[in-house]
Amino acid sequence: MTDGILTLDAGALSAAVRSGEVTAVEAVEAYLAQVAVQEPEVDAFLSLDADAAIAAAEAVDRARASGAALGPLAGVPVAFKDNLCTTAFPTTAASKILEGWVPPYNATVVDRVLAAGAIAIGKTNLDEFAMGSSTENSGYKITRNPHDLDRVPGGSSGGSAAVIASRMALLALGSDTGGSIRQPASLSGIVGLKPTYGRVSRYGLLAYASSLDQIGPMAATVKDAALMAEVIFGHDPMDATSLRAPIPALVNALMEGVTSFRVGLVSDLLEVASPAVASAVGRAAATLAQLGAKVETISIPELALGLPAYYVVAPAEASSNLARYDGVRYGFRGNGETAEEMMVASRSEGFGDEVKRRIMLGTYALSAGYYDAFYLRAQRVRSLVRTAFQEAYSRFDLLLSPTSPTTAFKIGERSEDPVEMYRSDVCTIPSNLSGDPAISVPFGDEDGLPIGVQLMGPALSEERLLRAAFALESARAEEGER
Amino acid sequence: MTSGISKADVVHVARLARLNLAPDEVAAHQEQLSRILDLVGAMDDDRLAQMPAMAHTQDLVNVLREDVAVPGLPREMLLRSAPDVEGEFFRIPKILGEPE
Amino acid sequence: MTQWEAVIGLEVHTELKTATKLFCGCPNAFGFEPNTSVCPVCLGLPGSLPVLNAKAVELAIRVGSALSSRVQASQFHRKNYFYPDMPKDYQISQYDVPVNAGGAVVLRSGKVVGIVRAHLEEDTGKLVHKGGDGRIGGADYSLIDYNRSGVPLLEIVSEPDISSAEEAKEYVSELRAILVATGASDGRMEEGSLRVDANVSVRPVGSTELRTRVEIKNVNSLRSLGRAIGYEVERQISEYESGGSILQQTRHFDEASGKTLPLRAKEEANDYRYFPEPDLPPIAPLQAEIDRIVGELPLLPAGRRVRLFGLMPGASSDQVEVAVTEEVWPYVVAGIEIGVAPELVLARAANELAALVGNAGFLTPERFAEVVALEERFSPSQVKLLLKEAVSFDGTVDELVAKVGLSSSGAEDVRAMVGEVVEANPEEWRRFVAGDAKVAGFLLGQVMRKFGKAISGAQAKAALEELARGAAGL
Ligand SMILES: [Mg+2]
Numbered sequence A: 001m002t003d004g005i006l007t008l009d010a011g012a013l014s015a016a017v018r019s020g021e022v023t024a025v026e027a028v029e030a031y032l033a034q035v036a037v038q039e040p041e042v043d044a045f046l047s048l049d050a051d052a053a054i055a056a057a058e059a060v061d062r063a064r065a066s067g068a069a070l071g072p073l074a075g076v077p078v079a080f081k082d083n084l085c086t087t088a089f090p091t092t093a094a095s096k097i098l099e100g101w102v103p104p105y106n107a108t109v110v111d112r113v114l115a116a117g118a119i120a121i122g123k124t125n126l127d128e129f130a131m132g133s134s135t136e137n138s139g140y141k142i143t144r145n146p147h148d149l150d151r152v153p154g155g156s157s158g159g160s161a162a163v164i165a166s167r168m169a170l171l172a173l174g175s176d177t178g179g180s181i182r183q184p185a186s187l188s189g190i191v192g193l194k195p196t197y198g199r200v201s202r203y204g205l206l207a208y209a210s211s212l213d214q215i216g217p218m219a220a221t222v223k224d225a226a227l228m229a230e231v232i233f234g235h236d237p238m239d240a241t242s243l244r245a246p247i248p249a250l251v252n253a254l255m256e257g258v259t260s261f262r263v264g265l266v267s268d269l270l271e272v273a274s275p276a277v278a279s280a281v282g283r284a285a286a287t288l289a290q291l292g293a294k295v296e297t298i299s300i301p302e303l304a305l306g307l308p309a310y311y312v313v314a315p316a317e318a319s320s321n322l323a324r325y326d327g328v329r330y331g332f333r334g335n336g337e338t339a340e341e342m343m344v345a346s347r348s349e350g351f352g353d354e355v356k357r358r359i360m361l362g363t364y365a366l367s368a369g370y371y372d373a374f375y376l377r378a379q380r381v382r383s384l385v386r387t388a389f390q391e392a393y394s395r396f397d398l399l400l401s402p403t404s405p406t407t408a409f410k411i412g413e414r415s416e417d418p419v420e421m422y423r424s425d426v427c428t429i430p431s432n433l434s435g436d437p438a439i440s441v442p443f444g445d446e447d448g449l450p451i452g453v454q455l456m457g458p459a460l461s462e463e464r465l466l467r468a469a470f471a472l473e474s475a476r477a478e479e480g481e482r
Numbered sequence B: 001m002t003s004g005i006s007k008a009d010v011v012h013v014a015r016l017a018r019l020n021l022a023p024d025e026v027a028a029h030q031e032q033l034s035r036i037l038d039l040v041g042a043m044d045d046d047r048l049a050q051m052p053a054m055a056h057t058q059d060l061v062n063v064l065r066e067d068v069a070v071p072g073l074p075r076e077m078l079l080r081s082a083p084d085v086e087g088e089f090f091r092i093p094k095i096l097g098e099p100e
Numbered sequence C: 001m002t003q004w005e006a007v008i009g010l011e012v013h014t015e016l017k018t019a020t021k022l023f024c025g026c027p028n029a030f031g032f033e034p035n036t037s038v039c040p041v042c043l044g045l046p047g048s049l050p051v052l053n054a055k056a057v058e059l060a061i062r063v064g065s066a067l068s069s070r071v072q073a074s075q076f077h078r079k080n081y082f083y084p085d086m087p088k089d090y091q092i093s094q095y096d097v098p099v100n101a102g103g104a105v106v107l108r109s110g111k112v113v114g115i116v117r118a119h120l121e122e123d124t125g126k127l128v129h130k131g132g133d134g135r136i137g138g139a140d141y142s143l144i145d146y147n148r149s150g151v152p153l154l155e156i157v158s159e160p161d162i163s164s165a166e167e168a169k170e171y172v173s174e175l176r177a178i179l180v181a182t183g184a185s186d187g188r189m190e191e192g193s194l195r196v197d198a199n200v201s202v203r204p205v206g207s208t209e210l211r212t213r214v215e216i217k218n219v220n221s222l223r224s225l226g227r228a229i230g231y232e233v234e235r236q237i238s239e240y241e242s243g244g245s246i247l248q249q250t251r252h253f254d255e256a257s258g259k260t261l262p263l264r265a266k267e268e269a270n271d272y273r274y275f276p277e278p279d280l281p282p283i284a285p286l287q288a289e290i291d292r293i294v295g296e297l298p299l300l301p302a303g304r305r306v307r308l309f310g311l312m313p314g315a316s317s318d319q320v321e322v323a324v325t326e327e328v329w330p331y332v333v334a335g336i337e338i339g340v341a342p343e344l345v346l347a348r349a350a351n352e353l354a355a356l357v358g359n360a361g362f363l364t365p366e367r368f369a370e371v372v373a374l375e376e377r378f379s380p381s382q383v384k385l386l387l388k389e390a391v392s393f394d395g396t397v398d399e400l401v402a403k404v405g406l407s408s409s410g411a412e413d414v415r416a417m418v419g420e421v422v423e424a425n426p427e428e429w430r431r432f433v434a435g436d437a438k439v440a441g442f443l444l445g446q447v448m449r450k451f452g453k454a455i456s457g458a459q460a461k462a463a464l465e466e467l468a469r470g471a472a473g474l
């Protein structure tokens, strides 16, 4: 059995650990062996702790031996994006300003995942403070796409995506502010779910843009993503924006198919995609239709306003969220004769270029004289986008689009041009602005580079999204077998 | 809307954000911010004036906590990650002037 | 020569009397060891999120109702500025939609001072300046204690309706009384739970212009407030009269010199970049909730005055002012409610009782009422004695009377007994009446020897003193 550990999905591995067929230590060792081989090439982790992982696995095995009931992720190796607070690992958000900072508390999601029996392998790389679409903006290192080491894994949750794609862990958590789970999932050939805003507690997530940020699962399969979602969904009294909605049985619903679904293929987002991506999305639409869904094309021109609105709202909130990194209480402190000089030095030396750019942009958009033209206007665009979505969701259960306009691009290819980089998020941003859920699922490739398609739905429709994603994934698998 | 940003604006914004920019950085930020502002300035729609400004995606209201004390964190734990401490306090260089 | 008048608006920050801070469960308490009432939220640690304290909202609405404000749906905003005592480098405050809008405070004089708003916000930590002259600007370095960070504040902003230092003091003391009466604040200025900023300008009498105003920051006693405003008004008048002008600036009051001095000029205009706090959904109190809070409001100082003057149109206003204070009022109410003559209740409450409150022990309002009611049977001095004794006596009124020794003989009887002894010792009595306290012992000894089984020493002493006052014509 231990030889096949790496072939088991999270549900199967945890079942094997619960039944005693595989020990948690065996499971973790199999993954650590994989880390030893892959990590030197992929560079996905900012911190790794093999000893701690083994110790945690031993604890799970001891718990089982003592007859304790094990959780749904018993023995499953997981990785956390490094913007989630963990007491067992430093938490840096890939920023030099937090180098070596060990939080005195765990994020709520981290507690939930660990309470479910999962074993934390390490913390994954990201664009500094989640600001980027390629993981090239990390203050520490560049993570490579396991499908092509010259290319980016996407971002900002690029480390988590690469970890899953190279099977260095079975499940990972990412955060998605404008597509940061879905776009790297698409570029790295894995599944990434951005839940409804408020579904998952943000307590312990280092805030980038508070009204847009949402934590979600990244996994090799739809079923694994659904399993992780069940563990992390649910109300948290520590987050005032957390929803009280009941958690659906997501894994059990996967097989229910798409027969009754009305699916809208969003033409406006197809138009921005490369031919290969557009054609993959077209095939996904055809597949859903074959499986019994009613697919029609829909144009939602308002979505085009999402990109500019996002690059006002997100930097505005970020400029405020990142003010606290001032060298006074924690993190990096620069030199200065006065408190003021010290704060300026800490921030100027501690933050990277993209972070500074967004702080400046957001500060400008909120400042006297520009507030109405930028910030307020962007908030109105959010209403417009939400209204347009509501209108679309009155006619469709789900919307289908590309996740990213292109497949993975070369390292360095877009990093000199922020505006070009920003356009990577054009398909994913609208769901963040409206707070609705969306998922990216692999569907084909272009010359070996994965292509993801995006399914979007109204608030709290995760079950529907996962069912449709599962249908697409299963259809691809069958195609592969033929 | 074309939204070129002046060098003076860049310097002013950096000052508000407590960032220090070298002269060549000012120029680089001016160029990039101008291009980004051109991108984000393109928010145009006849219906915008009628749209309410949306600050939250959920229609939650009155999310309140009972006034019941819960233990905080041990002081040592907090001071441990501080860049500079003196006794029981966080320590910083001298302050010039009052808050605004 | 031009006659000048002051135009003053006050911003009062009061700490709300909650058990925990505004956005976290840390105890809201004064006098903790430094940095021991802190958590990730009030230290602004990365990843932490605020959750609003229901009690703070309730207290804010209570105060708003007491000020006749419009209680309304509100939203927190972030006020962005950098300062080391503020852990997130933004303050969560209310901006364009405060929980309470409008309202008024009616001063003793009858003058009405308008209220602009009364909104919720979080307090900052505390800086201690070290080395050098120990003052900000002159220190070598600073230390920070974040215990106060996140303590709920209500900021009450008045209209510029106040026209003198005296009136400013009157306004603050009236507002303080309202805050204490509503249970929103303990009103302790010396502990910083009430802090006042004053916006001061002057103008020629009769004009309606608003001239450049100066903000005096953080005055921490009523006396200082009066001195600071008094100084600032004079300074502005003499500046104008000598042809100068006033700069818009922030000044602080220097206790030692009695002067207001400018704070270091700001390098930049304020630009707080307010925006709605994304981590906090709006508050929208239900009308039923507001009605409940209004229904539970106690009678406020102004209402208390109306009630007392209604009962006693000629009452001494000094006595009334003592009677309407938070500490004394429950005693007054108890006395009036069991039917004691209001004049008597007011006199005992404003004098004897007021001297005891804060240290009243077993002397509850109910007991106070019962004792004052005895003044039909006993003399005033005996009642005063009973009040004093009641502080440390845990028993019924009858037991109290017995303990003091008043039970076996009525006041008249005791006076008669003492009178007998006085008549028998005219020389000692003359000396005693003339002020020689030493002979009291002799006289009392005589009384006790003769009647000791029937009366108590305390009773005899009270009667002796009363007789002496009568003899001295007091
Ligand atoms: Mg304030």
Ligand SMILES: [Zn+2]
Residues within 6 Å of the ligand: B072, C021, C024, C025, C026, C037, C038, C039, C040, C041, C042, C043, C150
């Ligand atoms: Zn706290």
